Amino acid sequence: xxxxxxxxxxxxxxxxxxxxxxxxxxxxxxxxxxxxxxxxxxxxxxxxxxxxxxxxxxxxxxxxxxxxxxxxxxxxxxxxxxxxxxxxxxxxxxxxxxxxxxxxxxxxxxxxxxxxxxxxxxxxxxxxxxxxxxxxxxxxxxxxxxxxxxxxxxxxxxxxxxxxxxxxxxxxxxxxxxxxxxxxxxxxxxxxxxxxxxxxxxxxxxxxxxxxxxxxxxxxxxxxxxxxxxxxxxxxxxxxxxxxxxxxxxxxxxxxxxxxxxxxxxxxxxxxxxxxxxxxxxxxxxxxxxxxxxxxxxxxxx
Amino acid sequence: xxxxxxxxxxxxxxxxxxxxxxxxxxxxxxxxxxxxxxxxxxxxxxxxxxxxxxxxxxxxxxxxxxxxxxxxxxxxxxxxxxxxxxxxxxxxxxxxxxxxxxxxxxxxxxxxxxxxxxxxxxxxxxxxxxxxxxxxxxxxxxxxxxxxxxxxxxxxxxxxxxxxxxxxxxxxxxxxxxxxxxxxxxxxxxxxxxxxxxxxxxxxxxxxxxxxxxxxxxxxxxxxxxxxxxxxxxxxxxxxxxxxxxxxxxxxxxxxxxxxxxxxxxxxxxxxxxxxxxxxxxxxxxxxxxxxxxxxxxxxxxxxxxxxxxxxxxx
Numbered sequence: 001x002x003x004x005x006x007x008x009x010x011x012x013x014x015x016x017x018x019x020x021x022x023x024x025x026x027x028x029x030x031x032x033x034x035x036x037x038x039x040x041x042x043x044x045x046x047x048x049x050x051x052x053x054x055x056x057x058x059x060x061x062x063x064x065x066x067x068x069x070x071x072x073x074x075x076x077x078x079x080x081x082x083x084x085x086x087x088x089x090x091x092x093x094x095x096x097x098x099x100x101x102x103x104x105x106x107x108x109x110x111x112x113x114x115x116x117x118x119x120x121x122x123x124x125x126x127x128x129x130x131x132x133x134x135x136x137x138x139x140x141x142x143x144x145x146x147x148x149x150x151x152x153x154x155x156x157x158x159x160x161x162x163x164x165x166x167x168x169x170x171x172x173x174x175x176x177x178x179x180x181x182x183x184x185x186x187x188x189x190x191x192x193x194x195x196x197x198x199x200x201x202x203x204x205x206x207x208x209x210x211x212x213x214x215x216x217x218x219x220x221x222x223x224x225x226x227x228x229x230x231x232x233x234x235x236x237x238x239x240x241x242x243x244x245x246x247x248x249x250x251x252x253x254x255x256x257x258x259x260x261x262x263x264x265x266x267x268x269x270x271x272x273x274x275x276x277x278x279x280x281x282x283x284x285x286x287x288x289x290x291x292x293x294x295x296x297x298x299x300x301x302x
Numbered sequence: 303x304x305x306x307x308x309x310x311x312x313x314x315x316x317x318x319x320x321x322x323x324x325x326x327x328x329x330x331x332x333x334x335x336x337x338x339x340x341x342x343x344x345x346x347x348x349x350x351x352x353x354x355x356x357x358x359x360x361x362x363x364x365x366x367x368x369x370x371x372x373x374x375x376x377x378x379x380x381x382x383x384x385x386x387x388x389x390x391x392x393x394x395x396x397x398x399x400x401x402x403x404x405x406x407x408x409x410x411x412x413x414x415x416x417x418x419x420x421x422x423x424x425x426x427x428x429x430x431x432x433x434x435x436x437x438x439x440x441x442x443x444x445x446x447x448x449x450x451x452x453x454x455x456x457x458x459x460x461x462x463x464x465x466x467x468x469x470x471x472x473x474x475x476x477x478x479x480x481x482x483x484x485x486x487x488x489x490x491x492x493x494x495x496x497x498x499x500x501x502x503x504x505x506x507x508x509x510x511x512x513x514x515x516x517x518x519x520x521x522x523x524x525x526x527x528x529x530x531x532x533x534x535x536x537x538x539x540x541x542x543x544x545x546x547x548x549x550x551x552x553x554x555x556x557x558x559x560x561x562x563x564x565x566x567x568x569x570x571x572x573x574x575x576x577x578x579x580x581x582x583x584x585x586x587x588x589x590x591x592x593x594x595x596x597x598x599x600x601x602x603x604x605x606x607x608x609x610x611x612x613x614x615x616x617x
Contacts, residue, residue: 140593141313143541146585148548149566153324153578154572236442241550241567256445259359280440287439 029218032296039292048284053099080160089168095274098250102232103282105166105251109231112170114224117177118216122208124178126183139175147172151234152243158248165236165238169231177223184219188212192290220298225290229283236279252279310590317586318367321579330573332379353379353576357485366579370550375580380572390565394584396466396563397554401546404479404484408542412489413535416496420531421523423501431493438490443549447483447556454479464558480557484549488542495534503531529603536600540593545587 033039067087081237083090125134188194189293197207236253245251255275334340341349350356354365369376375386384611411434419431438444455463460475467476503509504527512526513519551563562581569577 016334141316141590143544146544146547146582146589147587148551149582152566152570153321153328153582157324157328157331171437234441237444238547239557240442240444241563243567243570253442256442276441276445279442279445284440 030298036292038288042288045285053096094250098252102252105235106228108166109169110227112226113174117174120178121181125182169234180219190302222294229286321582323451325575330572332575376576378577380574393561403481408485408488412492413496416493419497420500435490438486444552447553450479480553484553499534500531503527539596
């Protein structure tokens with residue numbers, strides 16, 4: 001900064017003048033994000049949900065699968081603040097453990113989607129030409145496919161297992177990611193620094209991974225955040241159809257499906273709200289945080 | 303456009319190959335699936351012959367492909383050899399009717415809500431428009447479906463609890479709740495999309511021109527801005543149709559509607575390869591056609607394309 005100013009200003013002694021600090025992309029984005037109150041609250045809520053689910057500290061003493069048939073359908077007590085289900089299992093422990101699974105599946109599936117989508121978009125955008133046309137045509141076609149059928153088929157081929165589940169969900173959720181990344185790559189490709197890198201004769205792989213990917217971190221982060229709730233929802237759909245997680249895993253989707261029955265409403269209303277509320281708060285918070293990140297990181301994008 | 307029509311069989315062939323490989327790779331015997339007892343050897347041989355399972359997979363691939371080309375969806379192993387077309391035909395019609403109804407509700411209401419929210423930006427109408435959005439994005443449709451059921455069929459018994467209507471007179475009572483439950487997530491997305499696009503459009507020069515020449519506010523929104531603002535919604539219709547299909551599997555279960563969801567899940571669990579293949583292909587064909595249609599509509603609706611055409615015609 002000082003060197004730029006020497007031409008126009010008389011040289012000064014001592015420390016350089018305190019102008020507005022030059023701010024990087026991430027610092028500016030963080031400032032914009034911090035001003036977005038909804039996004040900040042969502043982030044804090046998510047953090048709380050995470051910590052609670054993954055530590056489950058006060059209720060870890062009782063396993064979620066521990067049955068107490070003498071206490072079936074018991075109302076809220078100190079030991080089980082959300083009551084007990086038809087097998088007398090601690091409902092809060094189940095919710096917390098279920099959250100752990102739902103969140104894990106959501107995040108792992110989103111990571112798979114991010115990896116595939118980023119690579120696909122990178123290659124399509126950078127190589128361009130006919131490769132690009134064919135790759136994006138494939139995305140167009142997959143977009144209009146009944147993806148749930150593909151997930152079901154994948155779980156059928158590879159068996160019912162939680163690893164298969166997140167891989168399958170990830171394998172069908174990368175399409176938006178690929179489109180966004182390709183768009184960004186097309187923009188970046190025209191920038192001087194990429195041109196310079198190419199003129200220097202750097203190998204393509206190095207240009208992509210070292211020069212492109214760091215500049216794509218913003219959109220990747222945004223769409224990763226927005227893919228997580230999608231993945232959680234898809235897992236709950238599969239649980240509902242009876243082809244999701246194996247039956248002894250109390251995911252939020254599975255729990256809210258189990259309690260959504262008329263007789264539960266009449267007799268055991270306390271079982272209905274917790275899984276639905278946990279699921280919807282998490283989904284909302286993830287969506288709001290994703291929107292906030294998008295506004296902060298990608299000002300010109302929509 | 304012609305290229306689109308030509309691409310349809312190609313796309314379907316790729317999907318057929320992909321799904322064929324997947325169902326062939328799936329463990330479990332297709333002829334034994336869904337049967338309680340193992341039939342005697344002689345019967346088993348005849349069954350394998352009947353369903354083309356006595357030939358190598360490559361040959362089976364070709365035979366079935368040939369049948370699909372002539373429009374033959376094959377026979378179902380888990381439903382005692384019934385032709386798939388006859389078997390799933392009625393269920394498909396029910397699912398398609400419900401899906402179309404839900405999609406129309408989502409488009410009409412979503413566009414309306416989004417327009418209102420954009421025109422009355424930051425006023426109470428805008429905030430109120432968030433309510434369906436929150437429900438739509440934050441709850442899986444089986445939960446909203448059950449909530450609707452509990453409130454409007456049990457506590458206040460206005461609508462039917464479930465089942466497919468017998469005749470037109472029952473259509474409203476039986477289809478309202480499932481259609482709403484199915485349309486809610488899509489409605490939420492469309493209304494957000496419409497709001498953003500309308501706000502942007504209302505700032506454009508041609509809208510300002512329309513205002514400046516003295517057009518009534520209502521006319522500016524409906525005659526001038528709507529067509530332009532609707533374009534993003536139109537390009538979302540393809541994915542929306544796919545989402546309706548997914549959702550209908552779930553909503554049909556909650557409302558006990560005998561649709562395609564049951565068939566597909568059961569076919570998968572019974573390893574009924576031909577039924578799975580046919581269902582996926584029928585859905586894919588439908589969705590790809592639908593996508594091509596929305597693309598064509600895009601050309602019709604986009605004012606820039608229209609203007610260019612008119613210029614070309616006048617010359």
